[in-house]
Each structure stands twice: as structure tokens, then as C-alpha cells.
Amino acid sequence: AQKVTQAQTEISVVEKEDVTLDCVYETRDTTYYLFWYKQPPSGELVFLIRRNSFDEQNEISGRYSWNFQKSTSSFNFTITASQVVDSAVYFCALSDPIIQGAQKLVFGQGTRLTINP
Amino acid sequence: DAGVIQSPRHEVTEMGQEVTLRCKPISGHDYLFWYRQTMMRGLELLIYFNNNVPIDDSGMPEDRFSAKMPNASFSTLKIQPSEPRDSAVYFCASREGGSTDTQYFGPGTRLTVL
Numbered sequence: 001a002q003k004v005t006q007a008q009t010e011i012s013v014v015e016k017e018d019v020t021l022d023c024v025y026e027t028r029d030t031t032y033y034l035f036w037y038k039q040p041p042s043g044e045l046v047f048l049i050r051r052n053s054f055d056e057q058n059e060i061s062g063r064y065s066w067n068f069q070k071s072t073s074s075f076n077f078t079i080t081a082s083q084v085v086d087s088a089v090y091f092c093a094l095s096d097p098i099i100q101g102a103q104k105l106v107f108g109q110g111t112r113l114t115i116n117p
Numbered sequence: 118d119a120g121v122i123q124s125p126r127h128e129v130t131e132m133g134q135e136v137t138l139r140c141k142p143i144s145g146h147d148y149l150f151w152y153r154q155t156m157m158r159g160l161e162l163l164i165y166f167n168n169n170v171p172i173d174d175s176g177m178p179e180d181r182f183s184a185k186m187p188n189a190s191f192s193t194l195k196i197q198p199s200e201p202r203d204s205a206v207y208f209c210a211s212r213e214g215g216s217t218d219t220q221y222f223g224p225g226t227r228l229t230v231l
Contacts, residue, residue, distance in 0.1 A: 037222075045208060045222035091160065102148065102172065103212065103220055107160040 002027045004094050006108035013082055014116050021077045021111045023092030029053075033095040033103065034068065034075045039110070040088040048090075051075060052098075082115045089113070119143070121223035123209050129229045135197040138226045141190055142211030150210040150220065151184055151194050160208075166192065167214075199230045 003026040013019050025034065036048040049059065051068050059066045063080045079086055089112045093105040122141040130136055142149045150165040164174040169186045177184070181200070186192040196203055210222040 035219075042224075043206065043227075044224045045210075047219055047221060050219055093160075102165060102167070103218075104150075104162055104165065104173070105152075105160075105220065106162075109159050 002029075002094050002096070002106045004092050004106055004108035006090075006092055006111050008111045009109070010112045010114070012114040012116060015084055016081050018078060018080050019082050019113065019115075021079075021090050021092075021113065023075045023077065023108060025073050025075065025092070025094045027073075027094060029097040031098040033098065035093040035095070035105065036066065036075075036077050037091045037093065037107075038088045039091065045091070048077075079113075082113075084115045084117055087113060087115045121209055121211050121221055123207075123223040123226050125226060126224060127227045127229075129231065130199055131231050132200055133198045134230075135195065136199045136203075136228060136230075138194040138207050138209075138228070140192045140194070140209030140223060142192070142209070143221060144190065145213060146211035147214035148212045148220075149186060149192050151192070152208040152210065152222075154206040154208065154225070155204075163194070196228075199228075201230045204228055204230050 005024045032053045034051045038046045038048055056068050065078045067076045089110045091110045092108040096104045124139045147168055151163040152160050153163055154160045163176040164184045166186045182196055184194045206225045206227050208222050208225045210220045212218045212220045
């Protein structure tokens with residue numbers, strides 16, 4: 001069965017610090033997608049990134065970067081120079097096999113990130 | 118472009134009442150998903166549709182829950198009768214048909230059953 005573990009329930013840092021959110025997943029599938037979503041205090045789920053299991057290149061988008069390591073089944077998310085607006089709950093998610101086409105998602109429990117001014 | 122639209126945003130009802138949650142997916146999207154978020158169970162998939170057809174409802178918790186998609190632009194999730202343990206945030210999400218397309222979520226409906 002698929003499973004996503006976000007071991008960090010809550011993280012609190014001071015603004016401008018770098019912070020890494022961990023995500024470890026379990027799957028027997030060889031093709032899948034990994035995602036990160038952000039849930040700000042307003043409650044909506046905002047898509048951040050999708051990564052294909054074939055593509056282990058790290059990705060950087062502004063202050064955000066993602067490190068995908070298939071060998072350790074991890075897909076970690078780093079925010080550089082954090083800002084108060086980054087405060088949110090962040091979810092890592094794993095899809096069913098790509099070939100099945102549906103993209104059913106299994107979510108981790110989320111990490112609540114608080115950036116203090 | 119309008120995103121996924123859900124209504125109502127908040128619903129408070131009494132145990133035993135029927136509750137209907139509504140979703141309008143992004144135009145042109147072939148897949149529609151219903152998720153539920155609770156403190157105890159986190160985010161979990163309830164059911165999804167492809168081209169208006171229910172494909173997998175294995176996540177629907179009980180027969181009290183039912184979902185329909187009468188056309189490409191509208192879906193409902195109904196709970197009858199509602200119970201306090203159904204209190205949660207219900208999200209609708211949609212995506213296009215290609216395997217590389219991303220799932221986009223609506224703002225959610227916060228349901229409280231008293």
C-alpha cells in the first residue's frame with residue numbers, strides 16, 4: 001500500500017532562516033508522481049510542484065527548492081530565507097501508478113510551518 | 118480563468134439532516150475528485166470521476182455518502198443522514214485528461230454537523 005510520512009508535525013523558525021520539510025514515501029510502483037501542496041490559514045490547497053518518478057533532478061523556484069532521492073524514497077522541500085507569508089501547512093502527496101491515468105493522491109499528515117518575525 | 122468552485126463554503130446542520138455539497142470543476146477538465154480533510158485522518162480521497170463517470174468510490178466511508186456528476190460542469194456530494202463524525206472540510210479537485218496534468222483544488226466546504 002502507498003504511504004507518505006511527514007515526520008515533522010510542526011516547525012517554527014525565525015524569519016530569514018532556511019527550513020527543510022521532510023517527506024518519505026512508500027510504494028511498490030515504479031512510476032508515480034510526487035507533489036507538494038501548501039495550505040495557508042485561509043484553508044485552500046495550493047499546488048507547488050509535481051515531480052515524475054523518472055526525474056530525479058532537483059528543482060529550484062525562487063526561494064523554494066526540492067530534493068528528490070529515489071534511493072531513499074524522499075522528496076524534501078526547502079524554503080530559503082523564509083518569510084512570514086510562508087507560514088502554512090505543507091502537504092506531500094504520492095500518486096497511484098502513472099499508467100493508470102487517474103492520479104489518485106495519498107497525502108502525508110502535513111507539516112505546520114510557522115515563520116516568526 | 119476561474120478555478121474550481123465549491124458551494125457552500127460553510128455548512129452547519131443538525132444530525133440526521135441531508136447535506137449536499139456542490140462543485141464546479143475547471144472548464145475542460147476530465148477528472149473530478151472529492152477529498153475529505155479531518156484532524157484524525159488527514160486528507161483522504163473519497164471518490165473520483167472521469168468524463169462524468171464514477172470510477173473509484175472505494176474511499177466513500179458509508180452508504181450514507183453518495184456522489185453524482187450529471188454533466189461535465191457540476192458534481193454533488195450528498196450525505197444522508199448526516200452525523201457529527203462527518204464534520205470535516207470537503208475538497209473538490211479537477212484536472213485535465215493528460216497524465217502529466219496537475220490536480221487543482223477548490224477552496225473547500227467546511228461542514229459542521231451538530
